[in-house]
Amino acid sequence: MIASLLRLAWRNLWYNPGRTLIAMTAIGFGYTMLLFVACLMAGLRQQMIESGTELLLSDIEVHAPDYYPDRPVQLTLGGRKGTEVSALVATIAADPRVRAASPRAYAYGLVSATHQSAGAELLGVVPDTEQKISVLPTRMVKGSYLTGQMPKGIVMGDALATTIGVEVGSEIVVLTPAADGSMGNDLYSVAGLFHTGLESMDRGLVVMPLASLQELLRLAPGRFHEVGIKLHDITGAMGTAGALEAQLSKTFPVRVMAWPELAPELDDYIQFNRRVTFILFFIFYLLAAMGIVNTMLMALIERTREFGMLMAVGMRPIEVIGLIMAEATSLAVASLVLGAGLGIPVLWYLQVHGLRLGGDGNTVSLAGIVVGPLWYGRQDFTAYSQAALGLAVTALASALYPALRAARLRPAEALRKV
Amino acid sequence: MTGWAVELTGVTKTYRTGPIEVPALRGISLRIAHGEFLAIAGSSGCGKTTLLNIIGGLDRADSGEVLLEGHDVRLLSSGGLARLRLQRLGFVFQAYNLLPVLTALENAEFTLLLQGVPARQRRERVLKLFSEIGLNGLEDRRPGELSGGQQQRVAVARAMVTEPALILADEPTANLDSVTATALLEVMEQLNRAHGTTFVYATHDPQVMERAHRLIRLHDGRITSDVEHARLAG
Numbered sequence: 001m002i003a004s005l006l007r008l009a010w011r012n013l014w015y016n017p018g019r020t021l022i023a024m025t026a027i028g029f030g031y032t033m034l035l036f037v038a039c040l041m042a043g044l045r046q047q048m049i050e051s052g053t054e055l056l057l058s059d060i061e062v063h064a065p066d067y068y069p070d071r072p073v074q075l076t077l078g079g080r081k082g083t084e085v086s087a088l089v090a091t092i093a094a095d096p097r098v099r100a101a102s103p104r105a106y107a108y109g110l111v112s113a114t115h116q117s118a119g120a121e122l123l124g125v126v127p128d129t130e131q132k133i134s135v136l137p138t139r140m141v142k143g144s145y146l147t148g149q150m151p152k153g154i155v156m157g158d159a160l161a162t163t164i165g166v167e168v169g170s171e172i173v174v175l176t177p178a179a180d181g182s183m184g185n186d187l188y189s190v191a192g193l194f195h196t197g198l199e200s201m202d203r204g205l206v207v208m209p210l211a212s213l214q215e216l217l218r219l220a221p222g223r224f225h226e227v228g229i230k231l232h233d234i235t236g237a238m239g240t241a242g243a244l245e246a247q248l249s250k251t252f253p254v255r256v257m258a259w260p261e262l263a264p265e266l267d268d269y270i271q272f273n274r275r276v277t278f279i280l281f282f283i284f285y286l287l288a289a290m291g292i293v294n295t296m297l298m299a300l301i302e303r304t305r306e307f308g309m310l311m312a313v314g315m316r317p318i319e320v321i322g323l324i325m326a327e328a329t330s331l332a333v334a335s336l337v338l339g340a341g342l343g344i345p346v347l348w349y350l351q352v353h354g355l356r357l358g359g360d361g362n363t364v365s366l367a368g369i370v371v372g373p374l375w376y377g378r379q380d381f382t383a384y385s386q387a388a389l390g391l392a393v394t395a396l397a398s399a400l401y402p403a404l405r406a407a408r409l410r411p412a413e414a415l416r417k418v
Numbered sequence: 419m420t421g422w423a424v425e426l427t428g429v430t431k432t433y434r435t436g437p438i439e440v441p442a443l444r445g446i447s448l449r450i451a452h453g454e455f456l457a458i459a460g461s462s463g464c465g466k467t468t469l470l471n472i473i474g475g476l477d478r479a480d481s482g483e484v485l486l487e488g489h490d491v492r493l494l495s496s497g498g499l500a501r502l503r504l505q506r507l508g509f510v511f512q513a514y515n516l517l518p519v520l521t522a523l524e525n526a527e528f529t530l531l532l533q534g535v536p537a538r539q540r541r542e543r544v545l546k547l548f549s550e551i552g553l554n555g556l557e558d559r560r561p562g563e564l565s566g567g568q569q570q571r572v573a574v575a576r577a578m579v580t581e582p583a584l585i586l587a588d589e590p591t592a593n594l595d596s597v598t599a600t601a602l603l604e605v606m607e608q609l610n611r612a613h614g615t616t617f618v619y620a621t622h623d624p625q626v627m628e629r630a631h632r633l634i635r636l637h638d639g640r641i642t643s644d645v646e647h648a649r650l651a652g
Binding site: 001004008011012014015305306308309311312313314315316317318319410411412413415 | 468471474476477496497500501503504505507508509511513515517518519520528529531532533534576577
């Protein structure tokens with residue numbers, strides 16, 4: 001019975017193929033647009049997260065428990081005694097979810113050249129391992145990145161170099177409050193300049209070898225502030241952070257934070273992005289609902305006599321509702337298939353080739369994060385399924401009113417309709 | 419359950435369009451026995467179709483009592499009425515009213531489908547009926563590919579295939595040539611004789627009136643005559 005009604009519903013759809021094709025194309029194209037939006041939004045989220053965690057912020061960071069958010073220079077991992085750097089990094093790197101880990105130290109100081117000075121964040125890194133958790137070494141525009149053979153070398157943002165009037169090869173003085181309360185200062189040589197596109201980094205970051213910064217801050221070799229971690233799959237960052245914290249806390253107190261905690265503004269943007277996607281979905285559902293209601297009401301007006309006959313020969317009102325709902329479902333399913341068929345090459349193109357942001361090929365800074373120059377899509381099958389389900393529910397809900405109207409028809413009156 | 423297929427007492431029906439009231443039935447009382455072959459005749463607008471619709475539960479009377487196979491239709495919901503029509507009634511309309519997207523066979527078996535009869539039985543019963551009323555070879559044609567007479571025969575098959583107790587036919591021969599009309603009436607008479615199916619026609623067709631066992635004439639919503647046909651009564 002149900003199969004027969006579905007067959008009848010499908011054939012009824014094609015009794016007026018022009019109208020059905022128009023409705024199907026509209027809904028199907030709308031679904032393609034939803035796939036397009038969902039794919040681009042997922043790509044943007046992914047790109048934002050990857051961009052946000054590829055320079056300074058890591059997927060996960062390990063600190064002393066009270067280090068965040070004030071980041072006092074004396075609060076190092078393992079307390080005043082510190083810890084064995086290589087052993088800690090090795091322990092972290094042994095986790096199969098971890099792709100790479102590297103120790104870091106931070107401070108704020110004054111960077112001075114002959115005539116100019118500027119405040120900057122000082123970052124101490126182990127160059128070899130740092131390159132595995134940050135793409136900063138690939139953003140050099142002049143000179144070269146740090147190596148183990150340049151203990152007094154530093155790299156800085158190109159805007160900062162312009163501000164204080166230095167070039168590659170220039171000497172600068174760095175002055176900073178040390179961990180023991182004294183003032184640390186030393187002379188360094190500019191090995192290279194980087195450009196990230198992020199104003200805060202290009203104008204305010206100086207990177208030097210970890211040992212140099214420890215020396216400047218009067219920190220022992222085992223004292224540093226952070227282990228930055230890059231994961232194989234960033235989507236599991238929160239869970240991995242919790243597991244690592246439980247494991248590492250057995251040795252000494254640590255706080256392991258994932259990027260949503262470290263960069264709440266980025267997480268806020270991700271949530272905002274999801275809400276915008278949902279709103280776009282909702283707008284489309286409304287448009288689709290209007291299209292389906294219109295199609296079904298037109299069909300009802302055209303087929304009033306037919307519904308009268310169906311009820312005359314014994315079809316109950318509930319079965320009339322079922323027939324119209326089956327027609328709406330058929331229309332929705334066929335439209336989804338059409339929309340998905342149109343959408344697959346679009347999704348493939350977005351994922352493989354991406355969209356160029358602007359015509360000049362430059363990157364774009366969004367919510368403090370650098371994205372581009374190409375905006376790649378990312379397959380978000382959850383969103384695609386939600387869109388399809390939402391559309392199916394919309395179709396059924398939209399057909400309900402015409403169906404109820406049909407079920408309330410009086411057979412004798414309906415049969416009189418010409 | 420009474421002994422009557424249909425029992426109407428003091429049935430009235432008035433159509434209202436804004437302030438205009440058009441009385442269609444003015445106190446019809448009528449009893450139709452099981453197995454009758456009855457025609458209701460009268461000029462256009464006399465209330466034939468309205469009377470047929472009220473008997474079949476397609477419309478509701480303003481007042482009066484309507485018993486259909488002993489069921490008081492006033493007490494039945496629209497769903498209950500539909501179920502009663504499906505199980506006990508068959509309809510034949512002047513305009514055929516076939517589903518354009520279904521084949522002749524699918525149209526004819528539609529009421530069986532609603533009854534939940536399995537596909538194989540549906541097909542067997544329809545094919546048997548098609549053979550009796552001359553629709554062999556037309557099973558897979560859509561209504562648009564059939565002549566008017568063929569379409570009406572499919573509509574008759576749809577009404578007959580459930581072997582209902584009562585068939586209500588509204589001008590069934592109006593769009594048919596005389597030969598086809600005669601063939602149809604013979605099939606209906608045969609069903610009436612073989613199964614005791616009650617037939618009630620609303621008609622202008624003299625041939626139908628002549629073949630009917632009982633002829634009721636309506637005028638302005640009232641029964642003006644109700645006679646047993648001499649040929650059969652005798």
